[in-house]
Amino acid sequence: MKHPTTLKFIDAFAGCGGLSVGLMAAGCEGIFAIEKSPLAFATLKHNLINNGDFNFTWPKWLPPQAMTCEDLIATYDNKVGELAGQVDLIVGGPPCQGFSTAGKRNPADPRNKMTEQYLALVGLVKPRFIVIENVAGFNMKFENQENTEILMGNAKKKSYAEYIATRLKELGYEVSAGLINCADFGVPQNRQRFLMICERKDHQLETPNLFMKLKQSRLTFLEERGLPTDRPVSTKEAISDLEISGRELVPCEDSTAPGFKEAPYIQPAVPTKFQALMRKCAQGTAPNSRRLPRHKPETIKYFSLVQSICRPGFCLSIEERKKAGTRKHSTTVLHPGLPAPTITTLPDDIVHYSEPRILTVRESARLQSFPDWFSFQEKYTTGGKQRKQECPRYTQVGNAVPPLLSEAIGEVLLARLESLNESQKNLSSINYKKSKRKDKMDAIKP
The missing domain is CATH 3.40.50.150 (Vaccinia Virus protein VP39)
Known part of the structure; x- marks a missing residue:
């Protein structure tokens, strides 16, 4: 308007x-x-x-x-x-x-x-x-x-x-x-x-x-x-074009740390209404901040287990945590047909709905409704004593x-x-x- x-x-x-x-x-x-x-x-x-x-x-x-x-x-x-x-x-x-x-x-x-x-x-x-x-x-x-x-x-x-x-x-x-x-x-x-x-x-x-x-x-x-x-926009409607399954991974172009990969972005021929809205003004360019996490094999195995036993869209129950062998309360696997839970500054709180990994910064940004032309800057994550002082990309998205x-x-x-x-x-x-x-x-x- x-x-x-x-x-x-x-x-x-x-x-x-x-x-x-x-x-x-x-x-x-x-x-x-x-x-x-x-x-x-x-x-x-x-x-x-x-x-x-x-x-x-x-x-x-x-x-x-x-x-x-x-x-x-x-x-x-x-x-x-x-x-x-x-x-x-x-x-x-x-x-x-x-x-x-x-x-x-x-x-x-x-x-x-x-x-x-x-x-x-x-x-x-x-x-x-x-x-x-x-x-x-x-x-x-x-x-x-x-x-x-x-x-x-x-x-x-x-x-x-x-x-x-x-x-x-x-x-x-x-x-x-x-x-x-x-x-x-x-x-x-x-x-x-x-x-x-x-x-x-x-x-x-x-x-x-x-x-x-x-x-x-x-x-x-x-x-x-x-x-x-009549219903919320679902996670799959928001981020399905950012899935990596079946795509050859390449070195991440905008990572401040070496050794990370990303999947080349392929714009869908028929994007969802939400994806089209997020792609507006992107002028055909790929969104940045698609760096994939470097999960260890045991981490990937753990996420696969969590995906198999949890109720998508809900935090792990006490029984599910016992089965997964974890005490972590806040882990949630996304439900493809429902909106995501609250995006926080901690990237390992949410697991992808179909791939055994946490979300990329760009996927989190999509779930926050940041348009694709918006380009996040500086380091992706921080740790140790710096966690309370610094505001890396994941934190920028979660706080927005x-x-x-x-x-x-x-x-x-x-x-x-x-x-x-x-x-x-x-x-x-x-x-x-x-x-x-x-x-x-x-x-x-x-």
Whole structure:
């Protein structure tokens, strides 16, 4: 859907750029993005700063390099403040490890405090809209009262989402929020996320529930892209053209480490609707990041066993783990006819539906709805002490907001901005007519 209105946005905690890709696809204009990881920023820069089609406008005063929101505000607070009134939207997914139900959910986790930096940026720029995306656990209440008081004062046993909503309301925003499954918007993955969509209240018009507007836009969004409306996109629909069975393997062209293989990409004569959507704008070129893992023979044998005994689409049960001889809880074999489970930063959590291996970065990216023209950069994996500091390709993909969901959000906000602009025009016209009428009345008074 084409929109005559331009919506300008800043992406904070941008990662490799999933939110920005979707917003730009919807027709929004990116001003700049903030991301602290040099590895993730390298991917964002390659695709969204040095790319001719999808580019941030990027101000001359801001160096295009990795930094934190804290760095931005401390170094360029005057320049950022000058953007007030020129930015329609700030988006961001602050680091979620302190909220994730898979972790310890410590409210005093210093990563949670990065949301405070996000709020400081909001206070400087005062955008029309705000979008915060996070894990489902963002809206779960903390039970540790002592730690909660450290972070949120007297807001005992509140969820962090409730705390943030209160802060945003104090800044003058109407807040709408809720859980959404990315699979509802064509993403071939069951990924439950918490969304907070906010609008600044500086007009007399009634503010709609933008989260509900997003949910209501689902059918139209899917229909316009030729995606199924009565069921989710399946894993096989998403990645069948990336299978390697029967293909001669060749050296991987984009691996930073030697000795890895990949299968040459052969574009299908009749791609699925989802594959055609992901191939759009790829101009016939092969997607990158197809490097295959170097599994040992015993690993391949183990994955084959897991495929033979597990229920595809479900984590291994206690009985299945006993049969497989593993204590690992999170291993899931993909079901070809269903969406994938949540793509995480750990590649060995998911096994391919028909081949005894983990997924490639590109397969994971497809399940996140990254288009094939989007090229991931830097190292594929990391380990040891670096695991918590670095953001290699698998981590970039796992941490990203699915671009299709972001595109749907962008379309809803563009439509809302158009409505506001039209209402403002009508209001100005009414006020102008009232003024002219008053002038005439004043002119005929004795």
